[in-house]
Amino acid sequence: MGLYKNYIKRFLDILAASIGFLLLFPVFTLTWLVLLFKNHGKAFFYQERPGKNERIFKIIKFKTMNDKTDANGSLLPPSERLTKAGIFVRKYSLDEIPQLLNVIKGDMSLIGPRPLLIRYLPRYNDFQKQRHLIKPGITGWAQVNGRNAISWEQKFEYDVWYVHNVSLGLDLKILFLTLYKVLKKDGIYSVENDIVPDFTGTEPKQKQ
Numbered sequence: 001m002g003l004y005k006n007y008i009k010r011f012l013d014i015l016a017a018s019i020g021f022l023l024l025f026p027v028f029t030l031t032w033l034v035l036l037f038k039n040h041g042k043a044f045f046y047q048e049r050p051g052k053n054e055r056i057f058k059i060i061k062f063k064t065m066n067d068k069t070d071a072n073g074s075l076l077p078p079s080e081r082l083t084k085a086g087i088f089v090r091k092y093s094l095d096e097i098p099q100l101l102n103v104i105k106g107d108m109s110l111i112g113p114r115p116l117l118i119r120y121l122p123r124y125n126d127f128q129k130q131r132h133l134i135k136p137g138i139t140g141w142a143q144v145n146g147r148n149a150i151s152w153e154q155k156f157e158y159d160v161w162y163v164h165n166v167s168l169g170l171d172l173k174i175l176f177l178t179l180y181k182v183l184k185k186d187g188i189y190s191v192e193n194d195i196v197p198d199f200t201g202t203e204p205k206q207k208q
Contacts, residue, residue, distance in 0.1 A: 005134070005166045012171075013110050017103035024097055031062055031094050038085040039063050044098060049115035052135045057107040059115055062095040093182050099138045111171045112137025114157035116199070123201040124156075130158040134166065141170075144177040152199045 021028070035043040045063040048056050064086025067168065068076050075081065082090075089095045102108040115136035124131075142150070142158035150158075162170070 002152065004168050005053060008168070009109065009166070009171070010106075012168075013103050016110055017100045021097075021104070023101075028093065028097050031097070034085060035062055035064075035089070038083060039066065039074055042058040042067075045095075047138070048118055050118055050121055050132060051107055052132060053116060054121060054132050057102070059102060059107075059116075060098040062089055062098060064095055068079050096138055103138065107135070109135040109137045111140060111174050113140050113162065114143065120199050123199060127160060128156040128202065130163055131156060133163050138159055139174060139178040141174060144181065148196045153202055156202075 033045045043062045045065075046058050047061075049059045051057045064083065065078060065081040068081055068082055070076055074078040084097075099108060103110055112135050113131040140159065141162040146154065147159055159190050
């Protein structure tokens with residue numbers, strides 16, 4: 001497992017991400033042009049996220065929300081900023097395509113725990129922090145086992161389990177399950193179930 005985890009996985013990431021980006025380039029270009037028009041010249045969304053060993057990198061996705069604010073200048077809730085074009089892009093997971101560039105660059109892997117927000121870092125307990133022992137992924141074990149339908153704690157259980165069980169067979173299984181769910185549009189998409197609440201931390205278990 002060490003050989004695959006430390007060397008082969010990276011080689012396959014570069015190969016698969018490069019081929020995938022070339023194959024999806026027409027879709028990438030069309031989506032870019034549509035969002036460029038719909039978002040007044042802003043087709044991409046950039047945000048700093050923690051990667052392997054909590055090293056900060058800048059993730060790139062297609063921009064699916066506008067920048068509308070309230071009377072105080074604060075951004076409106078995500079559900080009110082998600083555009084019609086953004087809903088379509090998210091429904092078919094097109095917003096994830098630019099992350100192939102993050103994979104090629106080396107910030108991410110195709111398969112791994114999803115990179116979350118920097119502000120969550122101090123909220124993880126020691127067990128949950130293990131999700132940062134490997135590179136984050138575009139998709140992962142938690143995504144094919146419930147995604148936003150499961151609790152934060154369950155997601156982190158899946159993430160840490162994956163960290164300790166990385167293998168070529170498991171990665172292929174996750175990849176095919178992801179493609180299956182995207183093509184079959186598994187689960188009914190809605191704005192409500194696509195936008196999840198903040199992770200505020202896990203309450204310590206009470207001693208019996």
